[in-house]
Amino acid sequence: MSNAVLARLRAVFALPNDDPRKTLAVAVALCLACSVVVSATAVTLRPLQERNAALELKREVVKVAGLDDPGVSLSQAFEQIEPRLVDLETGELLADADASTYSYRDAAQDPDQSKALAQDPAGIRRRPDRMPVYLVRNDGALATIVLPVYGQGLWSTMHGLLALAPDGRTVKGLTFYEQRETAGLGSEVASPKWLGQWAGKTVIGPDGKPVIEVVKGSVDPKAPNAERKVDGLSGATLTSNGVENLMDFWLGEQGYGGFLARLGELGR
Structure with a gap:
């Protein structure tokens, strides 16, 4: 970020709290921060979500195939498929x-x-x-x-x-x-x-x-x-x-x- 941009941001945030320009700037900054957090969370959680989805599919395949047994683990049951x-x-x-x-x-x-x-x-x-x-x-x-x-x-x-x-x-x-x-x-x-x-x-x-x-x-x-x-x-x-x-x-x-x-x- 250039020095000129930083100077403008400092000037905006130095404005009085009731100034509409500062209110808008704060809102935009919060939106950007939230977007970054949500995007990072989605990327981080995606592998876990995919693993969970794969496990759930295996569970459903085992069940519909009639191989679900409380005494047998999912991995053992799926080995029959x-x-x-x-x-x-x-x-x-x-x-x-x-x-x-x-x-x-x-x-x-x-x-x-x-x-x-x-x-x-x-x-x-x-x-x-x-x-x-x-x-x-x-x-x-x-x-x-x-x-x-x-x-x-x-x-x-x-x-x-x-x-x-x-x-x-x-x-x-x-x-x-x-x-x-x-x-x-x-x-x-x-x-x-x-x-x-x-x-x-x-x-x-x-x-x-x-x-x-x-x-x-x-x-x-x-x-x-x-x-x-x-x-x-x-x-x-x-x-x-x-x-x-x-x-x-x-x-x-x-x-x-x-x-x-x-x-x-x-x-x-």
Whole structure:
């Protein structure tokens, strides 16, 4: 800072306290100081926030895969899971990619790692070229496939995990671990009661296309194709539609469709 600038600052702060120029200068100085503190705090805390987010994701993957056990640590439980990256264009698992350090959220913001969507039922605008998948094996045989899914609800982008049986068609579990939908209405998308009805549902038809429906009201278990339907969220039609739309997208050709069609290559 030059001597001339310092001299001007001293002159301003030497003014009487009731002088508007001094009041403005003090306000600007306080704003700048607060901005520096906030920025420094954000930079300092970011690595910790990223570690916490990674741990929370691991916890959710373990839970939806049915591997959570009070007597087993998170790290031990996650050792039973094989994180991989899948090329969504080909449906192939990538042998030379590290899924543990990959962020599909960052990739979606990078034009070199994603593509703009002409057809975008999930409301995500850009789709990463690669997505992580989590494989669980039992004595070498594929037991569970966990797929990250996300899409637009009423107020927020809902991030979840869908666990499928080895057939790639039947749901074993579902969780939405990040959402900001209307409290008491759309936020029920994360409630254990609503999520519990997904187990055993069929999400992919014999032709390999998504078939799951989130219906208005309750599903009649005796109705035709009841195994393909789940109850809608009461008072939250747009959130319910968002769930159905993101399922259609991620289980379809633009999402994991190609990968699910190749499950036989994984040794099930």
